[in-house]
Amino acid sequence: MTRKRLTQQFPFLLPLRQAQRKLFFYGRMRFDGRRYARTRRETLLPYETFFTESPLLNENSGFPMEYQYNKVFNLKLAAACVDGMILRPGETFSFWQAVRRADRETPYKEGLNLADGRISASYGGGLCQLSSMLYWMFLHTPLTVVERHAHGVEQFPPTTQDLPAGTDATISEGWLDLKVRNDTPQTWQLSITFDEDTMYGEVRCSEPSAELFEVYNGQIHYLPDPDAPGCLLQRATVNRRRLRQAGILQDDRLLYVNECRIAYPIAEAGTKQAAGAKQAAGANREADAMDAADAKRTLLLAREV
Numbered sequence: 649m650t651r652k653r654l655t656q657q658f659p660f661l662l663p664l665r666q667a668q669r670k671l672f673f674y675g676r677m678r679f680d681g682r683r684y685a686r687t688r689r690e691t692l693l694p695y696e697t698f699f700t701e702s703p704l705l706n707e708n709s710g711f712p713m714e715y716q717y718n719k720v721f722n723l724k725l726a727a728a729c730v731d732g733m734i735l736r737p738g739e740t741f742s743f744w745q746a747v748r749r750a751d752r753e754t755p756y757k758e759g760l761n762l763a764d765g766r767i768s769a770s771y772g773g774g775l776c777q778l779s780s781m782l783y784w785m786f787l788h789t790p791l792t793v794v795e796r797h798a799h800g801v802e803q804f805p806p807t808t809q810d811l812p813a814g815t816d817a818t819i820s821e822g823w824l825d826l827k828v829r830n831d832t833p834q835t836w837q838l839s840i841t842f843d844e845d846t847m848y849g850e851v852r853c854s855e856p857s858a859e860l861f862e863v864y865n866g867q868i869h870y871l872p873d874p875d876a877p878g879c880l881l882q883r884a885t886v887n888r889r890r891l892r893q894a895g896i897l898q899d900d901r902l903l904y905v906n907e908c909r910i911a912y913p914i915a916e917a918g919t920k921q922a923a924g925a926k927q928a929a930g931a932n933r934e935a936d937a938m939d940a941a942d943a944k945r946t947l948l949l950a951r952e953v
Contacts, residue, residue, distance in 0.1 A: 669822030677745065682829070685739045685746070688732040693837045693852040698788040698861075702781050702847045703807040708912075710804060711760055711767070718757035719774025723847060726750045726775050727840040730782070735828075735836040740794060743779050743819050743826040762818070767803045776818050777807075779826045781849045782838070783817035786828045787888065787903075788861040789851055791836065794827035801909045802882070812865045813884040814906025859898070862889040866902065873909050880910040 677684065704723070705716045726747040735741050750756075751772065759773030776799070783796055799818045806816075817826045830836060839850040866885035873881040884906045890898040 666822055673744070673822045673825075674748070677742065682740045683738055685733055685735045685741045685830075687734040687736075688729075689734055689837070690732055692732075692839060693835065693854050695853045695856050697836075697851045697853045697857045698785055699851075700781065700784055700849045702777060702849070704842070704845055704847055706804070706807045708805050709760060709767075711769075715758065715760045715769055715773070719759040719777065722756045722759050722772055722774050723778050724842060725754060725756060726778055727842070727847070730778070730838055731840045733838045735791070735830045735838070737830055737833055737835065740827055740829045741838075743782065744821055747775070748821075762799065762801060762803065776816070777847070778840070779819045780816040781840075781847065783826055784811065784815055784863075785838070785849050785851050787815065787863045789836065790832050790859065792829045792831050794829050795825050797824045797826075798906050799908055801911055803911045805912055812863055812886060813868055813882060814865070814886045814904075814908065815863060858893055860891045860893060862891070863887070863903075864889070870910070876909055876911070882906075882908045882910050884908075 704720045705713070707713070707716075709716065729747045729750045733741065733746060756772035758769040758771060759775075760767050761770040761773035762776075763770065783793075786793060796817050797819070798814065799816050818824060819826055835854040837852045839848075839852060841848045841850075864887055866887045868882065868884045870880045870882055873879045886903045886906055887901065888903050889900040892898060
């Protein structure tokens with residue numbers, strides 16, 4: 649049996665522990681030698697590099713929809729601090745450095761949050777949807793991911809079903825952050841906007857991009873979770889293919905293996921596994937087609953010579 653933490657035995661100590669963690673959390677960043685991105689501009693950089701979108705409401709949470717509407721409110725508060733953020737060469741983007749004071753004037757509302765392996769309502773809940781979108785955006789750029797943490801448990805099906813498994817990013821102020829460093833000579837910019845039903849994310853650049861990135865699952869396996877009877881352990885390989893704009897493959901490699909407990913019904917997980925296998929097969933077919941096209945171009949060039 650897992651031993652309870654002190655704050656679980658004495659909940660009244662939790663605010664003190666949180667304040668202590670935040671003090672050291674931001675103190676370390678102040679003296680870690682990194683230059684953190686702090687500049688935001690309303691004027692967008694000229695070149696769009698990647699665009700994505702995420703539905704705002706998840707009707708499959710099993711909780712009252714009030715928490716979903718609160719989450720949207722929280723997302724808009726936090727996104728206002730990220731929208732227009734500039735990332736110059738040598739700078740590091742930190743999720744918490746960016747949104748640290750998002751609730752200074754207007755408080756967050758109670759949204760759903762994962763704590764101690766359980767979903768519950770908490771102040772500022774739901775911000776992981778923004779951090780996950782940002783991580784998905786960063787995966788489609790040459791920016792260097794410095795820190796990212798996966799959700800240990802997936803309690804209900806995600807709002808965006810077609811994303812590869814294991815491409816989420818959870819955050820917790822004082823504990824977990826999302827950090828990305830700009831090791832390129834270009835300047836990058838983030839744009840987060842909303843309409844009534846959707847959150848949109850865009851990465852822009854000071855120069856046209858010479859590369860494209862494709863992120864996909866190589867394999868997805870579901871195994872019985874020995875620590876949670878009735879749940880599955882999802883093990884997904886996350887791969888990334890880098891291509892030149894002309895369609896020339898530069899490299900195709902494994903980024904990491906992601907593990908996550910799936911707590912919703914097994915049939916739904918099986919559907920996602922089938923979708924992941926289909927995506928991987930499609931990626932392989934696409935690679936074969938690219939190889940065939942390259943061979944055809946080579947043959948045509950040989951004939952011209």
